[in-house]
Amino acid sequence: MSTQTHTLTHLQALEAEAIHVMREVAAEREKPVLLFSGGKDSIVLVRLAEKAFRPGKFPFPLMHIDTGHNFPEVLEFRDKMVERLGERLVVASVQESIDKGRVVEETGPRASRNRLQTTTLLDALAEHGFDAAFGGARRDEERARAKERILSFRDDFGGWDPKAQRPELWNIYNTRVRRGENVRAFPLSNWTELDVWQYIQDEEIEVPAIYLAHERAVFRRDGMLYADSEFIARDERDSDPFTASVRYRTVGDISCTGAVASTAATLDEVVAEIAATDVTERGETRADDRVSESAMEDRKVAGYF
Amino acid sequence: MPTLLRLATAGSVDDGKSTLIGRLLHDSKAILADQYADLNGRDGEMDLSRLTDGLKAEREQGITIDVAYRYFATPTRDFILADTPGHVQYTRNMVTGASTADVAIVLIDARHGVVEQTKRHAFIASLLGIPHLVVAVNKMDLVGYSEERFDEIVRDFCAFRGHLSSPDIAYIPISALEGDNVVDRSEHMGWYVGEPLLRHLEAIDPADDRNLDDLRFPVQLVIRSEGNDFRGYAGQVASGVVRPGDRVKVLPSGVESTVASIETLTGELEEAFPPQSVTIRLADDVDASRGDVLVSADGAPVPTRELEADVCWFADRPLRPGSRYLLKHLTHTAEAVVDAILDVVDVASLERGPAPAELGLNDIGRIRLRTRRPIIADPYKRNRVTGAFILIDEATNDTVAGGMVAG
Numbered sequence A: 001m002s003t004q005t006h007t008l009t010h011l012q013a014l015e016a017e018a019i020h021v022m023r024e025v026a027a028e029r030e031k032p033v034l035l036f037s038g039g040k041d042s043i044v045l046v047r048l049a050e051k052a053f054r055p056g057k058f059p060f061p062l063m064h065i066d067t068g069h070n071f072p073e074v075l076e077f078r079d080k081m082v083e084r085l086g087e088r089l090v091v092a093s094v095q096e097s098i099d100k101g102r103v104v105e106e107t108g109p110r111a112s113r114n115r116l117q118t119t120t121l122l123d124a125l126a127e128h129g130f131d132a133a134f135g136g137a138r139r140d141e142e143r144a145r146a147k148e149r150i151l152s153f154r155d156d157f158g159g160w161d162p163k164a165q166r167p168e169l170w171n172i173y174n175t176r177v178r179r180g181e182n183v184r185a186f187p188l189s190n191w192t193e194l195d196v197w198q199y200i201q202d203e204e205i206e207v208p209a210i211y212l213a214h215e216r217a218v219f220r221r222d223g224m225l226y227a228d229s230e231f232i233a234r235d236e237r238d239s240d241p242f243t244a245s246v247r248y249r250t251v252g253d254i255s256c257t258g259a260v261a262s263t264a265a266t267l268d269e270v271v272a273e274i275a276a277t278d279v280t281e282r283g284e285t286r287a288d289d290r291v292s293e294s295a296m297e298d299r300k301v302a303g304y305f
Numbered sequence B: 001m002p003t004l005l006r007l008a009t010a011g012s013v014d015d016g017k018s019t020l021i022g023r024l025l026h027d028s029k030a031i032l033a034d035q036y037a038d039l040n041g042r043d044g045e046m047d048l049s050r051l052t053d054g055l056k057a058e059r060e061q062g063i064t065i066d067v068a069y070r071y072f073a074t075p076t077r078d079f080i081l082a083d084t085p086g087h088v089q090y091t092r093n094m095v096t097g098a099s100t101a102d103v104a105i106v107l108i109d110a111r112h113g114v115v116e117q118t119k120r121h122a123f124i125a126s127l128l129g130i131p132h133l134v135v136a137v138n139k140m141d142l143v144g145y146s147e148e149r150f151d152e153i154v155r156d157f158c159a160f161r162g163h164l165s166s167p168d169i170a171y172i173p174i175s176a177l178e179g180d181n182v183v184d185r186s187e188h189m190g191w192y193v194g195e196p197l198l199r200h201l202e203a204i205d206p207a208d209d210r211n212l213d214d215l216r217f218p219v220q221l222v223i224r225s226e227g228n229d230f231r232g233y234a235g236q237v238a239s240g241v242v243r244p245g246d247r248v249k250v251l252p253s254g255v256e257s258t259v260a261s262i263e264t265l266t267g268e269l270e271e272a273f274p275p276q277s278v279t280i281r282l283a284d285d286v287d288a289s290r291g292d293v294l295v296s297a298d299g300a301p302v303p304t305r306e307l308e309a310d311v312c313w314f315a316d317r318p319l320r321p322g323s324r325y326l327l328k329h330l331t332h333t334a335e336a337v338v339d340a341i342l343d344v345v346d347v348a349s350l351e352r353g354p355a356p357a358e359l360g361l362n363d364i365g366r367i368r369l370r371t372r373r374p375i376i377a378d379p380y381k382r383n384r385v386t387g388a389f390i391l392i393d394e395a396t397n398d399t400v401a402g403g404m405v406a407g
Helices: A010-028 A040-053 A072-085 A094-099 A117-128 A193-203 A267-276 A281-285 A295-301 B017-027 B033-038 B056-061 B088-098 B116-127 B147-158 B197-203
Strands: A032-035 A062-066 A089-093 A132-134 A151-154 A182-185 A214-221 A224-227 A242-248 A259-261 B003-011 B068-074 B077-085 B103-109 B132-138 B168-173 B216-218 B221-224 B231-236 B247-251 B255-264 B267-269 B277-282 B293-296 B304-313 B324-329 B332-346 B351-353 B364-375 B388-392 B399-405
Touching: A010 A040, A010 A132, A010 A182, A010 A193, A010 B003, A010 B221, A010 B231, A010 B277, A032 A040, A032 A117, A040 A072, A040 A193, A062 A094, A062 A117, A089 A094, A089 A117, A094 A117, A193 A267, A224 A259, B003 B017, B003 B088, B003 B116, B017 B068, B017 B077, B017 B103, B017 B197, B077 B088, B077 B197, B088 B116, B088 B304, B103 B116, B116 B132, B116 B304, B116 B364, B132 B147, B132 B197, B147 B168, B168 B197, B216 B231, B324 B364, B324 B399
Parallel strands: A032 A062, A032 A132, A062 A089, A132 A182, B003 B077, B003 B103, B103 B132, B132 B168
Antiparallel strands: A151 A182, A214 A224, A214 A242, A242 A259, B068 B077, B216 B293, B221 B231, B231 B277, B247 B255, B247 B293, B255 B267, B255 B277, B304 B364, B304 B399, B324 B332, B324 B388, B332 B351, B332 B364, B388 B399
16 A cells, blocks of 8 residues: 555555444344355355454344355365454254255255255344345456456345346445345446455465365266265266375365365465466366356355355 | 556447457456357357457347456556447446546547547546546557547547536557557557557546545444444545544544544554545544444535536436436435426537436436435535535435536
8 A cells, every 4th residue: 555645455445445344234134144164255155254344243143054065174264264263153053944845855966965055044134033144256257257246236036137137236235125135235246256366465364275286096087076075976987096186166065065175285476376277267167057057046046145 | 566557448349448448458468278268159150259348148249338447466556347338228337347436448449430429438538537538549540650640539529628627538559459559559640649558548646636625534343342332433534634633523424523543454444545444433422323424524525405417317217307206415305306407418519408307227317306304515516526426316226327417
């Protein structure tokens, strides 16, 4: 920052915008919640919440939608972080939704709990009466997200109507909802993947170890590398497991999140790799977006983040 | 470190808007391999509009309905590009994208010249106070890179220049398809002495456009800490510069105090300026809360309950005199009543017509409002943050208008 010209760097400008969004939603909604996955974007959200509300407490709890198919490193990271913050964590479990009969576990060779977590999320929002949910989604992730407002209004079925979005002018946010409805707030809307990594680097923010290169038993499926894990059944189209140096670009349900071959073991090396990559993070690592050309839009209409 | 510049483009697919955006993203290496593969439609033809038309309905109908945000960077600049729909039916979405822009790019097809849509786009950009306007005359390759044709279009544009308040307008002849004057200087238009589009955008400094004179700090919330007596006012600096020791006044109450410190998570600041988000502590225990505004003790604005403003109307149900709405301005939401509609803008001629009985969807006009609680506003021309507001219909919770305080 130059005090002579009163100019912010692009990351400082993005940070100021995100803090403003978080404070605005927290001030106007009765019961917000911050969706925390343990992924890099939600970790940055937590840092921004500290910037927005410290030395006070967060005016909301964190909530983890737990698919039950977690990377153990991520769960460990989550619990350590919550303890350091001294904030409340709510865990909403997909396994419980299955046990209660709210959803039916997918079966078959390419089964995943990705779709099921929408029901768990909507049930948890209703159960706790949350009327606003912060998420770490970014517009550069996917073309349906490129169209979404920073404040995304959801009807009483949790659904998104892409053709009837509220106009969103200046930095004035209309947070009003009726009972049963909620808003999703995306303070990182204008950040790119590279912005997130540069911010993590600048701010020296700790991330789960799986984001850095490590040796792991993996197998190849549809050109992507998956962890050899009890949660994924391999079939005849998959390769045999082998050990490789990999890192993760996204953290999601272990059964639909791919790793990338990499030797980038430090944040500096990761940032250099991201800056030079020629594939998007969702294209490279998320099986759930490869289903159809409007896979993300369809899930959002149904209530997904 | 790179700085941020927010762009808005307006136009239709026919103007070559998608091609221009594709060119900017391509030449700055912001399109990645899997996105390229995805640009081939069902017929296998490369279709750049698929980059920004992200909704199913848009791809089905071949039109842009809502704003798409795209990101690209050069070594000195990070760009946020809001690609807005050009069609009058989606004006509210264009206004959404334009409201935060530092620069608006209005595209003209060199073969067709200035059309009604050109005027509407330029007018909306001007109304929203976008400080820099770029008139990009595209498809120059299809008019033989003719200087005469370019001059003719610039003359036609200048004919309604008087209706635009934009302080800076640049005219650039380009061919997005061939890459002329987009990133690199065209070899076909030696007669053009200005910069190519991207170089022109890199040279604009949005910091020059901020109001650093009038301190306005809307309080978003009060931050307290358990176990000690910390009490701070959290907010984003709307305008002006604030430093510890400054005498400030809390409006609308008028109580005065002194800035004790400017706090952030990582330490205290010597000053804060727009658009920083900070927490301000005052030396005295004053009564201030969300909705109040901290201003300089000398030269403070006068809170008002009556104002005139230009509004863009977004709702199907028309605006009529006597209607009541919620007015959200800075961090305060006030009940408001529309006393009168004063005029309506004819977007074909850009002339203001006599007071109509109502304002319909996508109409732009001036109204007179009264609010229940006083608001601390400045003319939009002087302050793009404190001069802006939205109207909300309390029955539907819809945002029904964007407003800009006149004066």
